[in-house]
Amino acid sequence: EPPLLQRGGINMQSGRFDKVNRRSFLKASVAGCTSMLAPALSMAQSDDGFFELTAEKGRARLYGKDGGLSDLWLYNGRLPGPDIRVTRGQRVRVRFINKLDEPTSVHWHGIRIDNAMDGVAGLTQPAVKPGERFDYDFVVPDAGTYWYHAHTMSWNQVPRGLAAPLIVEENEPTFDPALDITMMLNDWRLDDNGVLETGSFGARHDFSHAGRLGNWLTINGASMPQIPLQQGRWHRLRLINSSASRVLDIAPSRFGARVMALDGQSFDAPRDIAGTVRLSPAQRMDLVMRPEETGDIAFETMTGKPFTFATFKVGAATATERSLSMPPANTLPEPDLETARILPLDMAGGAMGGMRGMMTGRTEDDLRKMMQDGLFWAFNGKAGMEETPMFTAARGETIVLESRNDTAFAHAIHLHGHHFRVLERNGEKLENPDWRDTFTTEPDETVKIAFVADNPGKWLIHCHMLGHAASGMMSWFEVG
Template structure:
């Protein structure tokens, strides 16, 4: 049973916004179970896991160049960890059990201490058994503010998610590890959409207000196709990194799991009308968040925005001569693995499926002992993702940003997660300038759990 996803939002339920001034001054960040009204009013509250007592977890807002210190106190019954997604961070703070740290045991704690070099929209999430822990709510926003921020009337963080909820009990379906269909197909797709942990939220605005919308896709596997109605806007940053020139929003655009997009939008709708952030699907567009317009902030429309201040990123313009590394994305339903390796052992597709492994990267059906790429610091490399599967994949690199290489050979925007559609080849270029062992994996978290996990070493 699907919960009602209306094409035009009609709910008057108020959205609990993540305030601009939130600094998360508490040094301790508690991971624990709590309850929250995820489903519409009339349904029971849902048991969720959270950082800080609600989903999304405690909002962290700091200035560019600031130091972040958080003691994670794990009050859950299972081990966990925190990955600070998109931050070019010291390797020891990356939060990956078995690579950069041991998982934080139940009742234990771990001190994260790092500096944020880049302004932009980032997030944090559990990285131990992520397919379950993120789906239960262990995530939150990490916002690094520019010294010279754009002039906006509201700066709003909107974390998009979907939940697989039993409509009889309003509880999260507990079928994470044993659902072979999810693991071998598109991943865990939910039946309830939320924005900031709320169903059908409403945000009060005025005509001609300029809003900064920081969109974060925290979903386990859903690709949102985002559009706007009653708003006029521009994409100004992707995955935290400012675009060289704002891109006018003339049609919907994809936002894959883990990706972010910063929008500057002006409210076009007249007073007493509504504007909406929508997701476009085959059965039409449905509302993600509604902007209820009351009054007018100005009689005039502002000019188009200037670009956001750029972050200091490496020069990769000489990428044409850089070595090219090919990563083939393999397996999944309809293109089942015939065989692949786990460690030194070659297994048949049937044997792999019995072990819950349905995907492979270059013939490896889990994180291999040897790195996909081993390189010295400050070297430039190209990676070519070749998707031979029947499903899209959101490939994420830890500790680095990279630039897409467009079909004409020119350099596209900076990203940390690239969507590779079925049958598609995507090439990226990065400077390996952050020492350590770093994960490279699909951020459809069920795909990562069932084989699409690799790593690279910068030494």
């Protein structure tokens, strides 16, 4: 089994769970935790300065120590893969080696990266064939919480385990390293033996509905972990939703936390959130938390009924006390709304009557053929990648995308190579037009975003419900 000891002091094992419900979670016995810091770029380094990252088959227990071993695809034999931690402005050199039986590639999600390094097979690079390798070499311009994952047949490869955190630290860290904790959240579809169910990968029902939804939640690859915190000390919790389709509703106020950053971009000051924050697939949320009392604090998802899937164990402080200090904001190009070009992003398709929205210019036979080919979704009436881009932008041009979700399902729309401001929802300007690289849109909702197209190259735009992307909700744009 791969080691489950992750950076941030989380040594996680779990007991048997007979029923997936709140009561069994609370009865679960979990082993104690030790504290450890993994080195930055915790991979083997070659003589020429590259760190080696290998995609390979492996096994791990997803349902506690009494669950069966699942056959997974892993980076360097770990679940999640190696925690890459670098400093803003640092050069990252990774030699990727494919030991799987099918082609793959690595996407560095949220990084404003050079286009040739973006990792999208068929658009920015050829897929890395079995037994071959590819050198990724880029500079990280922005501090924040990011991640990396497979970007070839992502619907199949990511939910098998090919994902890991990518943390870009500020030049002068504002939190004690021992109190800077990464939490990679994921749901899995397990069978009755607690083993990853693989027969339904690529199921058309999943693709045409909400996507591949699991029935079990883990943090850093382990179920029901205990996460050690220190009394009276400021902590930074970096939440990454690496699920294939699962939207997680988090209520920070229920465990005394405030939101300090979204998708890697820090706020001027932490925010108190009265309700929930939707953390869709690929999105990240940084929280700041200072527990005042020792004891246990539940970490829950609020989707449906509150559901505890981890416990914060608050113990005596050992780290030096620091005052709360916010990291400096990244310097991102501000959109010029006066000169912006406004473009549509209309979403159509899917089950529950959504396919009717794709009828324009098509016959019933056309739709039937599309569904037979596994195409259920469309951007602006077009299903899947085409030879021509959705739009072409001059370098430095401000683009406003006015999106409309004419489907029965939520979508998490991700732009590669850029960050954007979310300006409006349903025609109402937002009090905080935050920077994001992935935005969530609900059924019948309109969302307006704006960004400066300043990164040359061919960039993907797609839904990060990975089955939706594979079945039509994916296109690309070009920056000259």
